[in-house]
Amino acid sequence: MTLYNEAVANDSVALWFLGQAGYYMKSGGQTILIDPYLSDSVGKSAPLFARAYPTPIDPAKIQADIFIVTHDHTDHLDPETIEAYAHKDTTVFVAPRFAAKKLESLNVPNRVVVDHGVTVTINDVQITGVFALATGADTLDTCGYLITFPNGKTVYHTSDTAYCDLLLAACPKNIDVLLTCINGKFGNLNLAEAVRLTQAVNPKYVIPNHYDVMALNAENPESFRYFCNDKKVSAEVVVLPVLEKFTF
Numbered sequence: 001m002t003l004y005n006e007a008v009a010n011d012s013v014a015l016w017f018l019g020q021a022g023y024y025m026k027s028g029g030q031t032i033l034i035d036p037y038l039s040d041s042v043g044k045s046a047p048l049f050a051r052a053y054p055t056p057i058d059p060a061k062i063q064a065d066i067f068i069v070t071h072d073h074t075d076h077l078d079p080e081t082i083e084a085y086a087h088k089d090t091t092v093f094v095a096p097r098f099a100a101k102k103l104e105s106l107n108v109p110n111r112v113v114v115d116h117g118v119t120v121t122i123n124d125v126q127i128t129g130v131f132a133l134a135t136g137a138d139t140l141d142t143c144g145y146l147i148t149f150p151n152g153k154t155v156y157h158t159s160d161t162a163y164c165d166l167l168l169a170a171c172p173k174n175i176d177v178l179l180t181c182i183n184g185k186f187g188n189l190n191l192a193e194a195v196r197l198t199q200a201v202n203p204k205y206v207i208p209n210h211y212d213v214m215a216l217n218a219e220n221p222e223s224f225r226y227f228c229n230d231k232k233v234s235a236e237v238v239v240l241p242v243l244e245k246f247t248f
């Protein structure tokens, strides 16, 4: 599988969508996972939320230097994915405070707590916690993340977030890539709100997520593209098929 073996130059970043809000990123020798949901954990306990398509990649065969978790919901912090993940002893996990406690209970040894406003540097990759408005009282520590690679390229993952004015005020501005939820259900940004966030962030590229894995929680990413065009958003909208590489 090219995902693991493909060389990516130091001066670029390659990014693969894993479905839901999950991504694998690679730049030079650095590899980062964020919110991989590579099982059908949710569907097993709530059949209405069963996967709409098979798990695209075996979590036992994926490796990352840094593994970021945005909050403790199973479609972002999946015990089954983490249990299968074979590199727990050497990977540094990054998560907000309550999610980090959950990781501890899953026997993840290397945990760095990063909440809103905190910046850490791991392997020359800078990771900053960005404000996100929790979609429920069970995940009050929900945190977006701005990743700055050693080559200066920047990616902002919103996490699950509800809309509020503070989200637009606190978000990073003029970055390379924005990864945003668009599903408009269970508290998350809807299409129009995700467009407003995109306007505030003003990225070069915006990649929508959180629309494809669960039929009951779906959205059409082409509608997001339509709304962005309608509002004359300057960012290029990239609707990324699962496991297709996007390089910037």
Ligand SMILES: [Zn+2]
Pocket (backbone or CB within 6 Å): 021, 073, 075, 076, 160, 210
């Ligand atoms: Zn979610």
